[in-house]
Amino acid sequence: MKRTKINAILSDDRHDYQACVKGWVRTFRNNQFIALNDGSTIHNLQLVVDFTNTAEDILKRITTGACISAVGNIISSQGKGQKYELKVTSLEILGDSDAEQYPLQPKKHSLEFLREIAHLRFRTSTFSAVFRVRNTLAYAVHKFFQEKGFVYLHTPVITASDAEGAGQMFRVTTLDMKNPPKTEAGEIDFSEDFFGKSTNLTVSGQLEAELAAMALSDVYTFGPTFRAENSNTGRHLAEFWMIEPEVAFNDLDDNMQLAEDMLQYVIKEALTKCADDIAFLNDRLADEEKQKPQQERSEMGLLDKLKFCVENNFERVTYTQAFEILRESNHNKKKKFTYLIDKWGADLQSEHERYLVEKHFKKPVILTDYPKDIKAFYMRQNDDGKTVRAMDVLFPGIGEIIGGSQREERYDKLLERMKDMHIPAEEMYWYLDTRKFGACPHAGFGLGFERLVLFVTGMSNIRDVIAFARTPKNCEF
Ligand code: 4AD
Ligand code: MG
Numbered sequence: 001m002k003r004t005k006i007n008a009i010l011s012d013d014r015h016d017y018q019a020c021v022k023g024w025v026r027t028f029r030n031n032q033f034i035a036l037n038d039g040s041t042i043h044n045l046q047l048v049v050d051f052t053n054t055a056e057d058i059l060k061r062i063t064t065g066a067c068i069s070a071v072g073n074i075i076s077s078q079g080k081g082q083k084y085e086l087k088v089t090s091l092e093i094l095g096d097s098d099a100e101q102y103p104l105q106p107k108k109h110s111l112e113f114l115r116e117i118a119h120l121r122f123r124t125s126t127f128s129a130v131f132r133v134r135n136t137l138a139y140a141v142h143k144f145f146q147e148k149g150f151v152y153l154h155t156p157v158i159t160a161s162d163a164e165g166a167g168q169m170f171r172v173t174t175l176d177m178k179n180p181p182k183t184e185a186g187e188i189d190f191s192e193d194f195f196g197k198s199t200n201l202t203v204s205g206q207l208e209a210e211l212a213a214m215a216l217s218d219v220y221t222f223g224p225t226f227r228a229e230n231s232n233t234g235r236h237l238a239e240f241w242m243i244e245p246e247v248a249f250n251d252l253d254d255n256m257q258l259a260e261d262m263l264q265y266v267i268k269e270a271l272t273k274c275a276d277d278i279a280f281l282n283d284r285l286a287d288e289e290k291q292k293p294q295q296e297r298s299e300m301g302l303l304d305k306l307k308f309c310v311e312n313n314f315e316r317v318t319y320t321q322a323f324e325i326l327r328e329s330n331h332n333k334k335k336k337f338t339y340l341i342d343k344w345g346a347d348l349q350s351e352h353e354r355y356l357v358e359k360h361f362k363k364p365v366i367l368t369d370y371p372k373d374i375k376a377f378y379m380r381q382n383d384d385g386k387t388v389r390a391m392d393v394l395f396p397g398i399g400e401i402i403g404g405s406q407r408e409e410r411y412d413k414l415l416e417r418m419k420d421m422h423i424p425a426e427e428m429y430w431y432l433d434t435r436k437f438g439a440c441p442h443a444g445f446g447l448g449f450e451r452l453v454l455f456v457t458g459m460s461n462i463r464d465v466i467a468f469a470r471t472p473k474n475c476e477f
Pocket of ligand 2: 400402403
């Protein structure tokens with residue numbers, strides 16, 4: 001008999017029909033009631049076993065974590081909290097699970113513990129919900145751009161350029177580390193390396209996306225990116241997924257609108273397609289908040305927060321305005337920031353971003369026109385000579401979720417900025433060529449996908465929204 005998924009059974013109006021279900025046992029009570037989950041929904045299906053007519057050795061093997069297949073009748077349930085249940089007529093154990101050894105007991109485990117058994121944590125309600133939401137968001141990102149006629153571009157993972165000029169890259173090499181070839185000057189000779197030059201894992205697909213946008217007009221990337229920054233925080237990964245649209249003829253205002261429309265679109269999709277998962281995550285977060293002291297609790301629940309973001313325009317503020325708000329804030333005057341706001345030009349820390357979003361504006365904020373010295377070389381220079389057409393989108397509980405800009409399309413200005421910032425212009429001839437041949441105003445941004453998933457699931461650590469996190473000193477699984 002063909003298997004029916006549990007979500008199909010639970011969302012069907014019918015009952016009193018035969019079905020076959022397969023999945024993993026969450027619990028088995030009173031030698032009679034199995035809570036079965038197959039990952040198609042947050043909800044378990046209750047299976048009722050007639051223990052008087054079932055062999056003792058089969059009953060013994062129905063343990064938490066075991067994989068089973070069952071055939072029976074779907075009937076309307078007398079039990080509380082479920083519409084239907086399956087009255088088992090035949091049951092087969094597909095995979096045993098030794099109850100003594102199985103690490104996932106039917107009780108509440110800490111997220112830290114589950115991170116250590118990330119190979120099994122998909123089987124918990126929380127993580128199955130997180131990964132279904134992640135999936136829906138990824139699909140929604142593609143839907144959003146495809147509906148607008150964007151071309152999905154696959155940019156290389158291995159590159160010889162450092163897009164951000166930040167130098168936090170993972171080297172890719174096939175040289176013998178014990179005995180690398182040396183130049184006359186005694187340095188490692190990368191001309192003998194696989195690509196004939198020094199190469200790294202990409203930190204961003206932006207520069208390549210810009211090349212494509214100069215012909216295809218509207219493109220986006222969605223792929224893995226790598227940063228060897230040694231930040232052990234709840235918001236940084238060494239390997240994360242980024243979405244980078246790049247659009248010819250867009251200025252910064254268009255860019256901000258695109259970012260806002262995209263975020264609202266994908267959050268709305270998650271709210272409708274993953275209503276049950278988000279309801280579960282909403283309650284999970286509410287429980288977690290109850291453990292915190294009153295003043296640390298957030299004012300809004302997860303569902304309220306998501307709806308609020310979808311229904312309200314994002315606040316648009318320049319760096320200079322934000323700087324003044326922060327400098328004059330009581331928080332700053334009472335020295336409550338770790339980094340006090342004092343001199344114009346300083347980079348904002350996440351404590352400042354979160355103050356603006358959570359305390360001052362109480363909504364998502366787009367900060368623009370940052371000082372040029374704290375931003376990348378490719379951002380379009382403003383006439384004031386001090387700022388660039390950058391934008392960061394800041395979200396409650398997250399801080400920076402998007403970074404982007406209008407790009408410098410003027411050849412001379414770009415070249416001058418590259419020289420000032422010691423970006424090797426000769427090696428980047430291909431990037432400069434776009435400014436030589438048919439340049440046009442254009443803009444784009446990068447959305448950190450895991451930060452989006454963090455926001456929508458209400459999880460607090462980025463390690464809990466990617467299947468197998470890569471962070472400093474951690475590359476398990
Ligand atoms: O602000 P970033 O560094 O911008 C760029 O890479 C540009 N090339 C994007 C563009 O204009 N096309 O990174 C973009 C976003 C950040 O806002 C953040 O959400 C995410 O990527 N991000 C990280 N996410 C997880 N772990 C990290 N280590 C991240 N670094 C950046
Ligand atoms: Mg940034």
